[in-house]
Amino acid sequence: MATQSAPRPRRNFKEPYGLSPRIGWLRDHYFQGLGRAWNNQFTCWTTGTPWDVVYDELAYYIVPETYAFLQTFRSSALQAARPIPLDADFWKWSLPERRAWLIRKVMVDCVPQELLPGDLVAGARFNILVSRAWTKRESARRDRIVGGARGIRKAVKWFHEHGYGNSGATSGHLIPGHARALGIGWQGIHEQIERAYEALPASDKRGSKGAQLRAMKTAATMPRELAARYATLCRGLASEEADPQRKAELTQMAANLERVPWLPARNFWEALQAMWINHMLIMSDENYPGPGVSFGRMDQYLLPYWERSLAEGMDREFGKEIIKCFWVHANTAYDAMISMGGNQGITAGFGQLISLAGLGPDGRDMTNDLTYAILEVVDEMSPILEPKPNVRLHRGTPEALLDKVVEMIASSQGAPFLLNFDERSMAGMLREAKMAGCEHLINESNVHEYASVGCLENTMVGNDRSGTVDNNLNLLKAVELALTGGCDLVPAIDPVTGVKAPIRRDGARTAQTADFTEWKEFWAAYSEQTRAIVARCVDLYERSEAARAEFSPTPYLSCLVGGCIERGLDITRGGAELSFTTIEAVTFATTVDSLLAVKYLVFDAKKATMVELVQALRDNWEGHETLQAWAKFRAPKYGRDDDSADAMARDVMTLWTEETWRHRTRSTGRQFRPGMLSWNYWVGDGYVLAASADGRPKGRFLSNAICPSNGADINGPTANSNSVGKALGGRAPAAGVSNAGGRGAVSGDWQDFVNMLPNGASHTMTFSPALLRDAEHREKFKAFLRGYCENGGTALQVNVLDVETLKDAQKHPEEYRHLLVRVTGYNAYFTSIGRELQDEIIAREMHQQL
Amino acid sequence: MGPTRTATVLNIQRMSTEDGPGLRTTVFLKGCSLQCSWCHNPEAMCMGPQLVWHSSRCIGTRACDIVCPENAITRRDSVVTIDLVRCTSCAKCVEQCPSTAMEILGTVWELDALVAEVAKDRNYFERSGGGVTVSGGEPGLQASFVADFLDRCRALGLGTAVDTAGLISRGALLDLARRSDVVLYDLKEIDSARHACVTGQPNERILGNAIALGELMRSEGWPRALWIRTPLIPGATVTDDNLRGIGAFIAEHLAGVVTRWELCAFNNLAVDKYGRLGLEWPFQGVPLLTEQELRGAENVARSSGVDPGIVVATGRTRVGGES
Numbered sequence A: 001m002a003t004q005s006a007p008r009p010r011r012n013f014k015e016p017y018g019l020s021p022r023i024g025w026l027r028d029h030y031f032q033g034l035g036r037a038w039n040n041q042f043t044c045w046t047t048g049t050p051w052d053v054v055y056d057e058l059a060y061y062i063v064p065e066t067y068a069f070l071q072t073f074r075s076s077a078l079q080a081a082r083p084i085p086l087d088a089d090f091w092k093w094s095l096p097e098r099r100a101w102l103i104r105k106v107m108v109d110c111v112p113q114e115l116l117p118g119d120l121v122a123g124a125r126f127n128i129l130v131s132r133a134w135t136k137r138e139s140a141r142r143d144r145i146v147g148g149a150r151g152i153r154k155a156v157k158w159f160h161e162h163g164y165g166n167s168g169a170t171s172g173h174l175i176p177g178h179a180r181a182l183g184i185g186w187q188g189i190h191e192q193i194e195r196a197y198e199a200l201p202a203s204d205k206r207g208s209k210g211a212q213l214r215a216m217k218t219a220a221t222m223p224r225e226l227a228a229r230y231a232t233l234c235r236g237l238a239s240e241e242a243d244p245q246r247k248a249e250l251t252q253m254a255a256n257l258e259r260v261p262w263l264p265a266r267n268f269w270e271a272l273q274a275m276w277i278n279h280m281l282i283m284s285d286e287n288y289p290g291p292g293v294s295f296g297r298m299d300q301y302l303l304p305y306w307e308r309s310l311a312e313g314m315d316r317e318f319g320k321e322i323i324k325c326f327w328v329h330a331n332t333a334y335d336a337m338i339s340m341g342g343n344q345g346i347t348a349g350f351g352q353l354i355s356l357a358g359l360g361p362d363g364r365d366m367t368n369d370l371t372y373a374i375l376e377v378v379d380e381m382s383p384i385l386e387p388k389p390n391v392r393l394h395r396g397t398p399e400a401l402l403d404k405v406v407e408m409i410a411s412s413q414g415a416p417f418l419l420n421f422d423e424r425s426m427a428g429m430l431r432e433a434k435m436a437g438c439e440h441l442i443n444e445s446n447v448h449e450y451a452s453v454g455c456l457e458n459t460m461v462g463n464d465r466s467g468t469v470d471n472n473l474n475l476l477k478a479v480e481l482a483l484t485g486g487c488d489l490v491p492a493i494d495p496v497t498g499v500k501a502p503i504r505r506d507g508a509r510t511a512q513t514a515d516f517t518e519w520k521e522f523w524a525a526y527s528e529q530t531r532a533i534v535a536r537c538v539d540l541y542e543r544s545e546a547a548r549a550e551f552s553p554t555p556y557l558s559c560l561v562g563g564c565i566e567r568g569l570d571i572t573r574g575g576a577e578l579s580f581t582t583i584e585a586v587t588f589a590t591t592v593d594s595l596l597a598v599k600y601l602v603f604d605a606k607k608a609t610m611v612e613l614v615q616a617l618r619d620n621w622e623g624h625e626t627l628q629a630w631a632k633f634r635a636p637k638y639g640r641d642d643d644s645a646d647a648m649a650r651d652v653m654t655l656w657t658e659e660t661w662r663h664r665t666r667s668t669g670r671q672f673r674p675g676m677l678s679w680n681y682w683v684g685d686g687y688v689l690a691a692s693a694d695g696r697p698k699g700r701f702l703s704n705a706i707c708p709s710n711g712a713d714i715n716g717p718t719a720n721s722n723s724v725g726k727a728l729g730g731r732a733p734a735a736g737v738s739n740a741g742g743r744g745a746v747s748g749d750w751q752d753f754v755n756m757l758p759n760g761a762s763h764t765m766t767f768s769p770a771l772l773r774d775a776e777h778r779e780k781f782k783a784f785l786r787g788y789c790e791n792g793g794t795a796l797q798v799n800v801l802d803v804e805t806l807k808d809a810q811k812h813p814e815e816y817r818h819l820l821v822r823v824t825g826y827n828a829y830f831t832s833i834g835r836e837l838q839d840e841i842i843a844r845e846m847h848q849q850l
Numbered sequence B: 001m002g003p004t005r006t007a008t009v010l011n012i013q014r015m016s017t018e019d020g021p022g023l024r025t026t027v028f029l030k031g032c033s034l035q036c037s038w039c040h041n042p043e044a045m046c047m048g049p050q051l052v053w054h055s056s057r058c059i060g061t062r063a064c065d066i067v068c069p070e071n072a073i074t075r076r077d078s079v080v081t082i083d084l085v086r087c088t089s090c091a092k093c094v095e096q097c098p099s100t101a102m103e104i105l106g107t108v109w110e111l112d113a114l115v116a117e118v119a120k121d122r123n124y125f126e127r128s129g130g131g132v133t134v135s136g137g138e139p140g141l142q143a144s145f146v147a148d149f150l151d152r153c154r155a156l157g158l159g160t161a162v163d164t165a166g167l168i169s170r171g172a173l174l175d176l177a178r179r180s181d182v183v184l185y186d187l188k189e190i191d192s193a194r195h196a197c198v199t200g201q202p203n204e205r206i207l208g209n210a211i212a213l214g215e216l217m218r219s220e221g222w223p224r225a226l227w228i229r230t231p232l233i234p235g236a237t238v239t240d241d242n243l244r245g246i247g248a249f250i251a252e253h254l255a256g257v258v259t260r261w262e263l264c265a266f267n268n269l270a271v272d273k274y275g276r277l278g279l280e281w282p283f284q285g286v287p288l289l290t291e292q293e294l295r296g297a298e299n300v301a302r303s304s305g306v307d308p309g310i311v312v313a314t315g316r317t318r319v320g321g322e323s
Helices: A021-031 A064-080 A095-110 A136-147 A152-161 A178-198 A202-206 A208-240 A244-259 A268-286 A303-311 A316-337 A369-381 A399-411 A422-436 A476-484 A519-551 A555-559 A588-604 A610-618 A625-634 A643-661 A681-687 A716-728 A775-791 A803-811 A835-849 B063-067 B092-096 B111-119 B122-128 B139-155 B170-177 B192-199 B204-220 B240-253 B271-276 B291-302
Strands: A043-046 A128-130 A165-167 A353-356 A388-393 A418-421 A451-453 A457-459 A471-474 A578-586 A671-675 A762-767 A795-800 A820-823 A826-829 B006-016 B024-029 B050-053 B073-076 B079-082 B102-105 B107-110 B131-135 B159-164 B182-186 B225-232 B258-265 B311-314
Touching: A021 A316, A043 A064, A043 A095, A064 A152, A064 A681, A095 A128, A095 A208, A095 A268, A095 A555, A136 A152, A136 A519, A152 A165, A152 A519, A165 A519, A165 A681, A178 A208, A178 A268, A202 A208, A208 A244, A208 A268, A208 A555, A244 A268, A268 A303, A268 A316, A268 A555, A303 A316, A303 A369, A316 A369, A353 A369, A353 A451, A369 A388, A369 A399, A388 A399, A388 A422, A399 A775, A399 A795, A418 A422, A418 A775, A422 A457, A422 A671, A422 A716, A422 A775, A471 A476, A471 A519, A471 A681, A476 A519, A476 A588, A476 A610, A519 A578, A519 A588, A519 A643, A578 A681, A588 A610, A588 A625, A588 A643, A610 A625, A643 A671, A643 A716, A716 A762, A716 A775, A716 B006, A775 B122, A803 A835, B006 B111, B006 B139, B024 B111, B024 B139, B024 B159, B050 B079, B063 B073, B063 B092, B092 B102, B107 B111, B111 B139, B131 B139, B131 B182, B139 B159, B139 B170, B159 B170, B170 B204, B182 B204, B204 B225, B204 B240, B225 B240, B225 B291, B240 B258, B240 B291, B258 B291, B291 B311
Parallel strands: A043 A128, A353 A388, A388 A418, A471 A578, A578 A671, A762 A795, B024 B131, B131 B159, B159 B182, B182 B225, B225 B258, B258 B311
Antiparallel strands: A165 A471, A418 A795, A451 A457, A820 A826, B006 B024, B006 B107, B050 B102, B073 B079
């Protein structure tokens, strides 16, 4: 999942430029949305049995907005489904074999193959919903487990409505082994599966391992057969084509498709063609349009093909033209539900992520010509949604790359990419290796090969499924439960019926509200409740994980992830060598600030008793405005580089991450690991969770990922970043601030960097456009990014302040106390100046942007 | 190590991009030796702490006027008025205000704490030639503290700068300059009578100190760089004569020493600060310079005899001011 940087509208005046007529047409055509004659909307396919299911709701448990529609989706998908003619032996095969055969059948024989005018990359429709291929008995059991009175669906709804968050075994969110698939082709993969199968003892051949490997063999032939269909299409189009140049292109495409992705790619065009088919078929296999199906370090593993093609005479601009066609294809993932969504069906970010640049072996920087070519493509095409680039920065990032990055940020009203920071990120990956005991797979010698999934979730590549966004847990719930001895503060409300749930003790039995006499006791209760909510999340996840493992194999995807062939185990059963599931903590700053507020209000400044505070929260602060003001404006806050407040942040981080590492899935043996993404939940769950001690009423947003609460970071961007770095663990003490020269023994995770979140943490910051207004100021912004490498977090999304933000600041001044208007020798807080001047500043910003 | 050293600090501005090279932390000190009629930081003029009321933050708890032991605070129709003659800055009202609507401008900082505070951002300074800027007010009025502070910063390897208007003793100025990578030096008005008229003080000592700074730089190599700053104030400093005069002064006395001459366009953002301090601002309602006026001033400065490459015009201009 990609981060949604702000819940409010933003303007974007950036325009694409320098596009050829071909790409201009493809891009314009794409943005016609529903106006297009062609689209990539889901088509649905059934075995025709009365008990068939084509819509698998497990993957959508992490999207609470869909809960009310799950049954509707299920029946409408089945209604729309067309029957697939089945093989005579179909029902004799194992589930993975049936599923692999169906997906191949649909993609090769049922879905039409098409090519848009001028397109240089073949592979159009891939969004499909295909029968889960369950027998009557399997279907009945699955329905009981999922939809029964004590089914997973109910449990998931309960978890969300009571403010814990959401959890479910979801699809995508990994980086498959693209480099290997290009290097040995599907022929090589097929041979490997064959060898593994042949090496099985006869008993295993008859068992689940044999079934899995047979299914994977079937899946491994799908790319070859589909490419053959597209080759035929291209040959046909070429024979009818009058324009000699296009005729030549189509002829070459046919030749490419007759070779790849079955055989190893030899040049850049073949490589991108192969990669596209390999990628889109993952989305077909999972019946899931894209979220987090990421590409990894494209500028590294495609570089040999790029260089070879350039040496053989490929025009660099033509190479970019192929990349741009690939870009347009990636965007068609959004078509899945095009006739249902608003905005022409082009909705939120899906996060088919690419990672660019970054560290290599021996501390070498890996920026190359293809890095720049891809950034040029992003710049020339943007605004465009997919794929999402993530540029890796580190201490040794060359000035030229940083210049390009800052120039691109300055020319759009917000970075068209995320920035990832290698030192802090690698520290997290090495901690993961230590905590999970997989140092043979992640260590000093290969940790630089990590890449990001979705938008910033760090994983290894080609052998890793880390289940990023499988679990989204509101840490704040533990504060709520600690205040009441384990009960909901206010009754949970069913969003459809409006019915209030009775209040019961769902959390741990900790001290009663009136019993706390000192802060230590409250911290102990909070710790206990944190253990309880993590355990509850783990238990809930276990149920959808086990259901997926039993009922929803993805044999095609399993072919592309290291470990599955060797073990004869589907990726949904924990086949990947690195098999994790991530708890993404939500509401971090709201939690820290609430704890700081409880400590300040009740124990330090004694502004209220615990009973009075709890009453104020039950009343949603209404009638308690003075106490609310103490909480909002006088209690300490995380995000100000205030060491004592940030120590609380670190304590909260240490507690919940250590708790997370204690758990594994029982059904599949996947280790839980911590992260902080908090996609858009911090907006929606603000309406679910009760008022919090930091002064937030129910109905206001929670904090986003690792960001300080809105308006809390009154000491500016560097202080904000320093707090984020400290919350992650900061730098190991051996390298104290006072002594830059003499770094002694290093006790961090990577050198002296500490990072408790291997997954990484989303950090969004907004800057005034004045900061990027000329070359001198862009140098200053580069200095900020260099400093962020040392002091900040794992990933940064840069927004540039726009008119909408300023107008919002007029409406909600309390959330924008930090917003500075900068002029020479002088700064003013935007919210502390008069309305007339504010209007003038807004008018000026509009003027500058137009 | 002497006794505990302290300074009265108005504000610490982190990630400052406008007070010298690179990214900086700027420490604004209280107290000033000039009284410029347009002053953008009027709350820095007086040396002592000063109580203000932020109307936009007030939620009307009335705690302030109830707690005030001097009866210096009155509230009428949700407007708080502070009698600054009675107010002793005891901060009791500040302690009792839950929404930070009452604020004492001016915090006493100890040397060690201030050094630790500015060192927090050292990693942002290093790669950009940035560092710490001491500004004000007039930092030269707390020169011995500032000198110690700059020494401590330099010992940590932080870049240092002082932003001064120059009306301080020569000894103090040179003391600070010897510890500064950059001195930002204000030359507002070249004609002493007019200078006195708009700032309350003649400028002979300021000009003499500027020359002395140039000599120090030539003889000792300190400060490492000298920047001149001239505020462009409508109806005051932004005349061709003044800019030519300052340019000629720089050309005659500071050629080869000054590497940057910043023309800082008038801004009107200070108006609310005056309101909070209960002061009238003579520049209320005065429009910003037009883009044409700013470019015109820049051209005059460039042709005044200085190396044209050192002239930089900054600041906001009037919306729609371009023709």
